[in-house]
Amino acid sequence: MEAYRQIHEGYARRILSFIYKMVDSREDAEDLTQNVFLRAFHELKRLQDAERFEPWLYRIARNEVYQAFRKKRSEPALQEQEGPERESENALFDPADRRPTPQELVLNAELGATIQNVLRSLPPKLREVFVLAVIHEKSYAEICEIVGRSLLSVKTDIFRARRRARKSIEKYLEFQK
């Protein structure tokens, strides 16, 4: 159980971040993250190569995300409206020394919301490779393994996603021309 706890501690944040960026709902992302770890721990004996654990975990996360998409296909897109409030709620549970200041909370929440807005504009196929390559800094080989696509397709989609993302955030950033 201790080993499982360590695995969760080491990967939960990354998996939660990936899922959150894909499903765009904090609550759903937390539930799906929990499912990912439960599934991973139940199926751990199927993992052939321990070194491939991280891509394998991401693949489970990706499958959970697409399952959630299929379930909610008929429903309207998930919207997270309560981000800052939830942050404040979570902050109540944190020890005082780790608690961010109100300004930091607002800035973080604003930045997070803006990033989510940009990511939301990308289709899931581009969003997943963009999040993995740019935000999680995974290698192309790992991304191919996670999404189950060819290197060429992954590279092309990363470039397309980058171009679209850059266009979307031009109003937030001042590029040096």
Place this chain on the structure above:
Amino acid sequence: MKRVLTHPENFCSYLDRDTSDSGYEQIRTHLDECPRCREEVKGWESVDAWFRSGESSIEVPPFQWQRIAARLQEPEPAGLLVRLRTLLRPWKLTWNVALGSLVLAGMILGGLEYRRNAEEKQLLLAVTRYVAEEGARIRAEENPFRVAATSDNPFSKSQVSVESKR
């Protein structure tokens, strides 16, 4: 030089530090001597950095591990087949006898139905044959053209030819 600027996909490998790409070193060397491309790459890098900066706001909910641990300690839910078998186990003999009887009854009823169908088929064939034979007999008796072939028929072919010769 121009190609790098107009085709930013060329330096995606550079941005993602994909050293296995053959163009990586080429782009790196080119960037050392081209300020325009350096600026371009800087712009793309700032986009990446902007997206990464949002990562600090992601926090795992405080009691997630406890919930997972609690779920892991629960016995694994049995499959539908196992649950059904467990449910039926106390009446195993009864169910077996009932199932056996059902199969036997099915076989008997099926056999009877087959036999009845075969008999019906035989009867139908016999009736069809009888009707066909009877029809042929009646037609043979009542057909006027059969009479035309006899010698006392004035319309007989041979009679007509004799008359015309005369």
